[in-house]
Amino acid sequence: MSAIASKGRIAKFDNLKGLAILLVVLGHLTFFRSFWVMSLTRNFVFLIHLPLFFFVAGYFSKIGPDEPVKAFKRLFIPYIIFCLLWEIFTIYYLGENPTKILFINPGYTLWFLMSLFFMKMALPIMDRFRYPLLISIIGALLIGFVDCNILGISRTFIFMPIFLLGFYYKEYKQKITDKFPLVENNAFAIAIALLSLLISIIIALTMPFDTIIMKYPYGNAVVMDILVRGMIIFISTMNVLVLTRFMPDKELIITQFGIYSLTVYLLHPYAITISKVLAEPYLKYHQKLLVAFVYLGSFAIVYVLSREVVSRALNGFLNLIYKILCIE
Numbered sequence: 001m002s003a004i005a006s007k008g009r010i011a012k013f014d015n016l017k018g019l020a021i022l023l024v025v026l027g028h029l030t031f032f033r034s035f036w037v038m039s040l041t042r043n044f045v046f047l048i049h050l051p052l053f054f055f056v057a058g059y060f061s062k063i064g065p066d067e068p069v070k071a072f073k074r075l076f077i078p079y080i081i082f083c084l085l086w087e088i089f090t091i092y093y094l095g096e097n098p099t100k101i102l103f104i105n106p107g108y109t110l111w112f113l114m115s116l117f118f119m120k121m122a123l124p125i126m127d128r129f130r131y132p133l134l135i136s137i138i139g140a141l142l143i144g145f146v147d148c149n150i151l152g153i154s155r156t157f158i159f160m161p162i163f164l165l166g167f168y169y170k171e172y173k174q175k176i177t178d179k180f181p182l183v184e185n186n187a188f189a190i191a192i193a194l195l196s197l198l199i200s201i202i203i204a205l206t207m208p209f210d211t212i213i214m215k216y217p218y219g220n221a222v223v224m225d226i227l228v229r230g231m232i233i234f235i236s237t238m239n240v241l242v243l244t245r246f247m248p249d250k251e252l253i254i255t256q257f258g259i260y261s262l263t264v265y266l267l268h269p270y271a272i273t274i275s276k277v278l279a280e281p282y283l284k285y286h287q288k289l290l291v292a293f294v295y296l297g298s299f300a301i302v303y304v305l306s307r308e309v310v311s312r313a314l315n316g317f318l319n320l321i322y323k324i325l326c327i328e
Contacts, residue, residue, distance in 0.1 A: 011255055013056050015247050018254030020056070021261040021306075023049035025268050026298040028109070032276055032283075037291050043204035046212050050112070051236040052243065053261075054159045057116055058166025063124050073327055075117040081321055082266055083107050089270060104150050108269040111152030118156045119163045126164060133168065136160040140233060141226055144218040158214045158229075162237055169244075189245050196238040203235065260306040263314050271301045 023045040030042040061067075086107030090096040099105060106114060126132040136157075143157035165172070182188050203212065207228070210216055214232060218225040257264065275297055283290045304310070 009259070010249070011251055012244070012247050012249040013059065014255045014258035015249075015252055016052055016056050016243060016258065017261040018252070018256070018258030019243070019247075020049045020052035021257050021264045021268075022254060022298060022302050024053075024109075024265065025272065025301050026295065028268070028272055029275075029294045029298050029301075032279075032294060033287075033290055035287060037287070038294065039209065040204055041294075043207065043209055043212050044200060046209070047200050047203065047232070047236050048239050048243070050155075050159060051162045051240045053112070054116070054119070054163040055166035055169075055240045055244070057119070058163035059169055061120060061123055061163075061167050063127055067123075068121060071117050071120040073322065075113045075120070077321070077325070077327065078266065078318065079103075079106070079110055079113040079117070081318070082110055082113075086110065086269065089273075094273070106152060108273075109265065111155065112265070115152040115156040115159065116163075118151075118153070119160060122160070123164075123167065126160075133161055133164050136164050137230075137233070141230060144214075144225060144229055145222075147217045149215060154215060154217075155213075158233070161233060162240060165237065165240075189242075192238070193242040193246065196235060196242050199235050200239060203232065207232075257302050257306045260308070260311045263311040264302055264305040266314065267305050267310070268301055271305065275301070 027042050027045040027049060030038040030045075032038070080103065083103050083106065087099055087102060090107075091098060099107075126136065129135055140158045140161055143154050146154070148154045177184055211228060212232060214229055218229075279293055279297075283293055
């Protein structure tokens with residue numbers, strides 16, 4: 001039986017992850033060059049891909065005595081391993097200097113693993129509060145007063161509301177539809193989707209990337225910065241809910257991307273970096289070719305890295321490390 005047909009999988013959520021990982025790679029490839037098409041693409045996809053990942057991660061998260069151990073094995077240990085691998089790669093392939101504080105400042109994209117690890121550790125605590133989602137929103141806005149980029153801590157706070165929304169999604173959805181049946185109406189859902197798309201495009205066109213990623217602390221205009229951050233979190237959440245509403249619950253071409261999304265996430269930085277180095281001499285002065293390379297290259301990278309053989313090889317490598325470390 002193929003991985004796609006594995007028992008117990010939900011195609012809708014594999015599709016959501018598949019779309020998210022495709023957008024992750026696309027967003028990272030846009031850093032190849034900065035001109036308006038790349039900037040617009042980058043700004044737009046960053047309003048979708050990470051919120052989607054954290055939402056789906058929250059949806060499938062559980063609270064139980066075994067969960068911390070699972071998170072340690074599936075997230076923390078890979079974080080340590082791939083921090084080391086990225087360090088070796090950047091030193092010997094890119095010729096960069098060694099990182100002064102290894103593991104504290106995550107390598108390319110690896111902050112996501114630590115953020116998700118922290119969220120899973122915090123979930124039992126948050127679940128004890130009466131209004132965990134409200135508390136997480138307050139935390140997401142307050143973290144802007146602190147410059148705390150190490151270990152992905154700032155974005156752990158920022159994306160915690162969306163993670164918790166995924167965790168409580170079934171419960172919240174039932175309560176909301178009971179009180180407001182209109183939300184299940186197709187015409188209403190389409191109107192919300194179009195409005196969400198329009199606002200996302202306006203944000204992507206008008207706001208700087210550093211504001212959209214919500215990574216850095218507030219500037220001098222604190223009140224405005226808080227309002228902007230709140231708006232970005234809100235529209236990111238709306239994008240997630242719209243995509244969840246309309247994503248088909250059947251196998252698509254992106255389904256396998258989602259099944260092996262973690263493999264793609266861990267390996268795509270190497271594929272992107274090598275692709276950029278190889279393509280640089282040919283695409284430096286050709287914007288149209290560059291745009292084609294970024295869009296088609298993103299799909300090609302995800303397609304190759306989401307093959308089952310690649311995932312088996314990666315899992316075999318990780319299992320060997322677990323065996324050496326005596327981790328069951």
